[in-house]
Every structure is written in C-alpha cells, then in structure tokens.
Amino acid sequence: MEVYYQLPVLALDRPVPKHVLGRRGAISLNSNASLFGGRSPRQLSKRRGAISYDRTDQTALFICLLDMRLTGRGIIIKSEKRGGTKLWVDFRLLHNQSGVGCVSGKRHRQHLSLQRYLHPIRGFSNSPALPTGPVAPPPPPQRTLGLLDQQYYGQASVMLKRVASWNFDIFLFDRLTDGETLGCVLQHLFHKYGLIELFGLDPLRFHKFAGLLQEYYYTRNPYHTSVHAADVTQAMCCFLQEPKLAQSLTSWDILLALLGAATHDLSHPGVTQDFLIKSNHYLALLYQDGAVLENHHWKLGVCILRESGLLSHLPVEDRLCFEGRLNSLILATDISKQREFLSRFDAHLKNDDLSMNNGNDRHFILQMALKCADICNPCRPAVISKQWSHMVTQEFFQQGDMERVLWQEISPLCDRHSNDMASIQTDFISFVAEPLFTQWAKFCKSPLSRCMLGNLQENKRYWSGSAP
Numbered sequence: 146m147e148v149y150y151q152l153p154v155l156a157l158d159r160p161v162p163k164h165v166l167g168r169r170g171a172i173s174l175n176s177n178a179s180l181f182g183g184r185s186p187r188q189l190s191k192r193r194g195a196i197s198y199d200r201t202d203q204t205a206l207f208i209c210l211l212d213m214r215l216t217g218r219g220i221i222i223k224s225e226k227r228g229g230t231k232l233w234v235d236f237r238l239l240h241n242q243s244g245v246g247c248v249s250g251k252r253h254r255q256h257l258s259l260q261r262y263l264h265p266i267r268g269f270s271n272s273p274a275l276p277t278g279p280v281a282p283p284p285p286p287q288r289t290l291g292l293l294d295q296q297y298y299g300q301a302s303v304m305l306k307r308v309a310s311w312n313f314d315i316f317l318f319d320r321l322t323d324g325e326t327l328g329c330v331l332q333h334l335f336h337k338y339g340l341i342e343l344f345g346l347d348p349l350r351f352h353k354f355a356g357l358l359q360e361y362y363y364t365r366n367p368y369h370t371s372v373h374a375a376d377v378t379q380a381m382c383c384f385l386q387e388p389k390l391a392q393s394l395t396s397w398d399i400l401l402a403l404l405g406a407a408t409h410d411l412s413h414p415g416v417t418q419d420f421l422i423k424s425n426h427y428l429a430l431l432y433q434d435g436a437v438l439e440n441h442h443w444k445l446g447v448c449i450l451r452e453s454g455l456l457s458h459l460p461v462e463d464r465l466c467f468e469g470r471l472n473s474l475i476l477a478t479d480i481s482k483q484r485e486f487l488s489r490f491d492a493h494l495k496n497d498d499l500s501m502n503n504g505n506d507r508h509f510i511l512q513m514a515l516k517c518a519d520i521c522n523p524c525r526p527a528v529i530s531k532q533w534s535h536m537v538t539q540e541f542f543q544q545g546d547m548e549r550v551l552w553q554e555i556s557p558l559c560d561r562h563s564n565d566m567a568s569i570q571t572d573f574i575s576f577v578a579e580p581l582f583t584q585w586a587k588f589c590k591s592p593l594s595r596c597m598l599g600n601l602q603e604n605k606r607y608w609s610g611s612a613p
C-alpha cells in the first residue's frame with residue numbers, strides 16, 4: 146500500500162534554498178532567510194507559502210503537510226514516535242468502507258520525505274486514486290461540457306443575471322458551468338460590485354485565486370464542496386441587497402463579505418471537529434484552543450490570497466487588517482458559538498442600538514449575515530433545500546460509518562441505524578436555524594427575510610411529517 150501526503154499550494158517551480166530546507170521542519174519560499182520566523186507584521190506578510198511541521202509554529206501560514214491524502218486501501222497509519230503510537234486516519238474511508246489496514250512507522254517517515262513530494266498532483270481532489278511509485282504527472286483536467294457545447298456557458302451567463310434571486314438554483318448552475326460554480330459566481334459578483342476596478346485587482350491574479358479556491362474544496366465530500374461555498378457566496382450576495390445593509394456597506398465590507406463566504410470552508414475534511422480531536426488529527430493538535438476547522442479555513446484562505454497575490458498591491462497595513470477581519474468573520478461560523486452570537490444579536494435588537502455607520506456594528510452584521518448564509522439551506526425553496534438535506538445527512542452518516550469501524554462510538558446524528566434524515570432536519574431547523582433566521586428577519590424587516598422564514602416553516606412541516 147502506498148501513502149501520499151498532499152503538499153499545499155506552492156510555487157513548485159521555484160527552488161527551495163538549501164539553508165531553508167536545512168531548517169528542521171520548515172520550508173519557506175522566501176529566499177530571505179531572515180524573514181523566516183520573523184514576528185513583525187511586515188515580515189509575516191512576506192512569508193508567503195511557509196510550511197511548518199511544528200504545531201507550535203503559529204506563524205506558519207499554511208500547515209497542511211500532514212493532511213492525509215492516501216491511496217491504497219488502508220485507513221490507519223501507526224507512527225511510532227518517541228515510544229508512543231500515533232493514530233492517523235485516512236479520510237478516504239468515507240468513500241471506501243471496505244479497506245482497513247496499517248502502515249508502519251518506517252513507511253510513514255518515508256512518505257514524509259519532502260523532496261519526494263515537491264511535485265505532487267495538485268488537483269487531487271478531482272482526481273482518482275493517485276498512482277503508486279514515483280509521482281506521475283497530473284492528469285489533464287476533465288472538462289467536457291464547456292468543450293462540447295458553449296451553449297452551456299451561455300445558459301450559465303443568463304442564470305447569473307438572476308444571481309441575487311433567492312430561488313437561484315445552484316445545482317443547475319453547477320451543471321451548466323461544469324463544476325466551476327464558485328469561480329464563476331465570485332467573478333460575476335466582483336464585476337457586479339465593481340470590485341475589480343475599485344481595488345485595481347489584476348484579472349489574472351483573480352483567475353489564479355478563484356482556481357485555487359475551487360481546488361481546495363474537495364469534491365469527494367458529499368456536502369462541504371465548492372458548491373456549498375458558491376451557495377453561501379450567492380446567499381451573501383442576496384443579503385448584501387437587503388436595504389439595511391446595501392445603504393451602508395463600504396467596498397471593503399463587500400469585498401470582505403464575498404471573500405469570507407467563498408473561503409469559509411476551505412479544505413473541509415468532511416468530518417466534524419470532534420472527529421478530528423478523537424483521531425489525533427494534526428489540525429486538532431494545532432488549534433487546541435478550539436474552532437479547529439474554522440481556523441484552518443481562515444489560514445488557508447489567507448495563504449491562497451497571498452499565493453495568488455490578489456491583494457498584494459495594496460498597502461500591507463490594509464491587507465493585514467483585512468486578514469484579521471476575515472479571521473473574525475470565518476470564526477463566526479463556528480456553530481458552537483451560535484448561542485453567544487444570538488444573545489448579542491438579541492440584546493442589540495432589544496436596545497435598538499445597532500448603527501450601520503459604525504464599523505464594528507457593520508462587522509457584527511456581516512458576521513450574522515455569514516452565519517445565516519452558511520446554514521440557509523432550510524430557507525431555500527423546498528426542491529433545492531431537500532437536495533442539501535440529503536447531502537449533509539450523507540456526510541454525517543459517512544462519518545458515523547468511519548467511527549463505527551474505529552471506535553464503535555458514533556457521534557450524535559451520525560449513526561445511520563438510529564437516525565433518519567427527517568428527524569435530523571426537524572431538529573436542526575427547530576433548534577439551530579429557526580432562532581437565527583427569526584432574529585435576522587427582525588433585523589432586516591424585508592420581503593426576502595420573510596420569504597426565507599416562510600420557506601423554513603414549509604420545510605420544517607415537510608420534515609416533521611405534517612406536510613400535506
């Protein structure tokens with residue numbers, strides 16, 4: 146059995162200096178070694194593409210090396226480390242429940258060899274199992290519809306004219322764009338809001354940025370894919386049209402909202418934070434303070450921003466401020482913070498003290514908007530909402546299948562034998578979605594927010610069995 150570790154995005158055609166490789170556990174593409182480990186914001190901002198194996202190295206922007214992208218049939222790797230045994234989990238089990246096996250620690254270390262993987266296949270997420278032996282060149286991208294029939298793109302363009310419509314069918318759009326949904330939606334919205342001209346963005350860099358985004362959402366996840374990110378971005382676009390927001394938001398706010406939505410689930414492994422903790426995943430060790438997934442999404446988003454150079458022409462202070470705001474925006478999607486956000490929102494609504502002229506208040510509203518966009522599936526029209534329900538349930542159950550094999554202890558909602566989609570959806574809508582969207586409707590007081598609540602009630606009736 147062969148094991149592959151996918152390296153993160155790097156300019157792989159650039160030689161890595163020896164003095165950098167010699168530094169244990171770290172790579173920097175910046176040839177200025179003095180910058181490596183530098184703590185000042187200016188230094189950090191130049192530390193593009195840095196990798197670290199060291200979980201205490203919080204300044205590394207992109208800590209992804211141990212992200213398991215395994216081939217073969219094994220699901221468990223045992224790595225003997227200083228007398229202890231470390232359990233690693235192959236997430237491919239989510240898609241192949243038959244294979245169970247172990248890889249020796251020697252094999253583990255062998256595959257950690259850096260040079261061996263300095264030319265990995267980037268597009269692994271869309272590729273079949275990687276070949277064994279020496280790394281093969283990447284397969285040509287599978288593009289069919291666009292090559293066969295440009296009419297599909299024509300229809301996609303027509304759909305984009307209604308991108309701010311709440312009934313926008315993201316699944317149809319995904320078919321029409323041959324899976325390029327996120328890039329197409331984002332590019333259209335950047336033009337729609339004039340962000341390309343306002344911020345002087347380089348179209349080629351934007352293209353690279355959008356491509357990297359698309360690449361780092363994994364198509365093998367049933368739910369957390371680039372289609373979900375595109376759906377959240379499209380929902381955010383709808384919220385930006387709300388009169389309460391549209392009258393006050395600045396261009397920076399709009400840029401932040403769209404990029405926050407597009408990056409908020411980057412490199413999602415398709416399992417929950419609790420699963421990562423139980424499996425000793427390196428991300429859980431890295432972000433011991435919590436918000437494991439959200440921190441990872443944010444860091445990867447920043448890395449892709451820097452790797453693409455999308456904002457590199459802007460003053461460094463502006464970029465760092467933007468990255469900080471992106472952090473608090475994405476971390477707001479941590480569902481464990483839901484109660485805290487609802488309490489704050491409720492207090493603001495009761496006191497009627499939110500001022501959209503105040504930058505902090507606007508940011509809080511953007512956080513609430515992203516939270517709404519992230520879990521807005523029950524507020525979509527029934528035909529769209531049901532598709533999302535199937536997909537998220539499938540992801541829960543796949544995690545449960547893996548937990549059954551590994552620990553015999555299955556997370557709540559993840560056991561396909563004792564849970565059903567209707568009860569999962571009914572509980573989610575009643576206890577998570579409804580309180581949030583009720584408050585959102587109180588704030589917006591708009592036709593859209595009322596329409597969303599109406600859809601939510603209809604979907605709740607359907608799942609609870611009271612639908613006609």
Ligand SMILES: [Zn+2]
Nearest residue numbers: 373409410519
């Ligand atoms: Zn999400």
